[in-house]
Amino acid sequence: MSNASEQARLRRERRMKLIREGGNDRLNRIRSSVGAVPLEKTALPTSVSSRELPTTVSPGDSEFTPSGSQTPSLNPNMPVRASEFSIPTPSDSPDLAKLLSAISQPNSSTTPVGKQSLEKPSPAAAVEGEQVDPKVAEHQKLWKYTHMVGIISVVAYCFFSKLFLLPWIITLEILLLSTQLAVDRNKLPPASLLTTLGAHLPAPYNTLVSKYSSIMGLVTQVVTDACFTIVLLGFLSRL
Numbered sequence: 001m002s003n004a005s006e007q008a009r010l011r012r013e014r015r016m017k018l019i020r021e022g023g024n025d026r027l028n029r030i031r032s033s034v035g036a037v038p039l040e041k042t043a044l045p046t047s048v049s050s051r052e053l054p055t056t057v058s059p060g061d062s063e064f065t066p067s068g069s070q071t072p073s074l075n076p077n078m079p080v081r082a083s084e085f086s087i088p089t090p091s092d093s094p095d096l097a098k099l100l101s102a103i104s105q106p107n108s109s110t111t112p113v114g115k116q117s118l119e120k121p122s123p124a125a126a127v128e129g130e131q132v133d134p135k136v137a138e139h140q141k142l143w144k145y146t147h148m149v150g151i152i153s154v155v156a157y158c159f160f161s162k163l164f165l166l167p168w169i170i171t172l173e174i175l176l177l178s179t180q181l182a183v184d185r186n187k188l189p190p191a192s193l194l195t196t197l198g199a200h201l202p203a204p205y206n207t208l209v210s211k212y213s214s215i216m217g218l219v220t221q222v223v224t225d226a227c228f229t230i231v232l233l234g235f236l237s238r239l
Contacts, residue, residue, distance in 0.1 A: 143180055146176065148228065151225055151228055151229055152232065154172050155232045155233060155236065159233070165233070177222070180218070
């Protein structure tokens with residue numbers, strides 16, 4: 001009877017030793033996968049009292065599998081690196097910071113910022129967006145009204161006095177245009193596409209363009225006065 005109990009005790013010791021070695025092998029594989037120092041195998045003491053061992057222990061009850069067929073599994077207690085699941089912030093990535101700053105800028109376009117500062121606005125856009133000075137506009141209106149009043153006076157006087165109108169109109173235009181040139185000799189011509197283009201030309205040509213613009217303004221005024229005189233004569237002839 002003593003031999004049977006002794007053999008049963010030895011079988012239980014061998015089973016526990018196999019279970020302990022299998023657990024140590026699995027733990028060493030897990031620790032080696034994360035770069036930790038493997039644990040040394042702890043041998044089971046040769047003499048273990050029967051009261052410290054479980055009464056019913058079998059290989060089926062334990063989760064021991066042979067070392068050749070087992071696969072390493074993740075330890076739930078193993079720390080996970082936060083960098084693998086963290087979202088990059090602008091401070092960590094300079095490219096991301098530049099992208100976010102470009103998106104957040106208002107009136108952003110696809111043109112690079114360096115090129116925007118070098119590009120000059122087109123002359124047509126400058127003329128369209130240019131605002132006329134109120135004083136200049138009032139000055140131009142004053143000259144137009146002066147021409148209208150002078151033409152009405154001369155045409156009415158010559159019509160009712162039965163005088164030849166042409167020399168009187170020519171004399172009036174010479175006086176008005178000479179006075180206008182003398183008053184506006186130090187002023188810039190009215191803003192137009194031609195004057196805007198002339199401002200970007202070299203020194204000899206910008207002065208010529210400015211003078212040409214002034215002359216064209218006077219020619220336009222003469223044509224306007226001639227048309228107004230014809231319309232006024234047609235109106236008076238119906239009386």
